[in-house]
Amino acid sequence: MQEPKEIACDNVNAAIDSWTRENGYRLDMIVPADSPDTALLSHNGEQILLRCDAGPRLSGQSGDADVLPKGRIRSEKWITGRAGMQYRNLIPGRLGGRLIASHIRLAKGGEVPDYVHYHKVRFQMIFCVRGAIRVVYEDQGEPFWLRPGDCVLQPPEIRHRVLWAEAGSEVVEVGMPAVHETWVEHEIKLPTAQVNPDRIFNGQRFVRSIASKSVWSNAVDGGFEYADTGIASATQGVADVVVIRINSLGGLVKLILPPPEKSFSIFFVLRGNAEIDFNDGGITEIFAHDCFLADATANIDFVGASEFEALVISI
Structure with a gap:
């Protein structure tokens, strides 16, 4: 097959729709998923490469891979990405391209306009926050539902597809x-x-x-309990994913920090609210769907919380 012909466009999603509907091309590859700026299409042995120069690879990776944002992170606005799904970037700058953390919403209910696909990744996980989403994975049997608190590890290049979703579902x-x-x-x-x-x-x-089958254990300091997802062993230590919740305050409760072998942890608040002392001169209130990061040297304390539960991904 010949080298693909490059074609500039203003909107990759719109260009894909035009070339597939009107010219009989098929989509082969798209990047990045949350706000595509490049897509590879083919037809009768010919390839075209659609490019939009305004994509996030040029503008959305301003962060430093070794410098973590401090305090509550002000996440970005919702944008439309692959297969019509809406994305909210949780870590602006994406730590210099080191990782992406997205809050994804399927606004419309019913069948999802997805296709069987796979990702060229080192690590990828999905955690259901709201609603219900029906998915299917290569070699994993019949389709199943992801419900709030359920989590999947998608190993590199496993084939999968999102089939159906309740309106307003979020992951x-x-x-x-x-x-x-x-x-x-x-x-x-x-x-x-x-x-x-x-x-x-x-x-x-x-x-x-599966959330309904989670086993909760008390943290060493007694202020938290946690449920392990099993992702640490399945990735051979690439990442560790747990859900934590406060079971008592009793004064200051020290935040669970990353395991010694990990660089940092991402905290995504699932429910409740809390007042946190980031030791930066004041108390910060955080609420459901807020995000913050902590490394092993962080000095962070909870000074108040109500029904607080969070997803914690340690990398």
């Missing part, structure tokens, strides 16, 4: 690196006839963590 997705290619799978149909839940995909194993 948190974290992936490394921040910019990665999403490829369309034209050959493999899902669900696959073979079921192999222990299959290893590029060194990692698929995980489905």
Whole structure:
């Protein structure tokens, strides 16, 4: 196949729609998923590469990979990304391209205009925040529902598809690196006839963590309890994902910091609210769907909380 012909466009999503509907091309690859600026399409042995120079790869990675934002992070506005899903970037700057953390919303209910695809990633997980989403994964059997508190680890290049969603469903997705290619799978149909839940995909194993089956354990300091998703072992230590909740305050409760072998943790507030002392000269209130980061040297204390629960991803 010849080298793809590059075509400049103002809006990649609109250009994909035009080339596929009017000219018979098929989509092969898109990047990045949250706000595409590049797409590869093909037709009868010919390839075209759609490019938009205003994409987030040029403007959305201003952060330093080694410098964490402090305090409550003011996340960005909702934008429309791949397959019509709405994305809210939780970490502006994306730590210099190190990772992307997205709050994703499926505003419309019913069938999702998705397709079987896979991602060129080192790590990727999905956590259901609200609603219900029906998904299917390669070698993992029949489609199933993700409900609030459920979590999946998507190993690198596992084929999968979002099938259906309740209106207003929301998930948190974290992936490394921040910019990665999403490829369309034209050959493999899902669900696959073979079921192999222990299959290893590029060194990692698929995980489905179901909230109703979570086992809660007390933290060492007694102020928190946590539920492990099993992602640490399935990724061979690439990332650790737990849900924490406060079970008592009793004065200042020290925040759970990243394990010694991890660089930092992302905290996404699932419910409740809290007053947190980031030791930066004041008390900060945080609420549901806020996000903040902490490294192993952080000095952060809870000074008040109400029904507080958070998703914690340690990298």
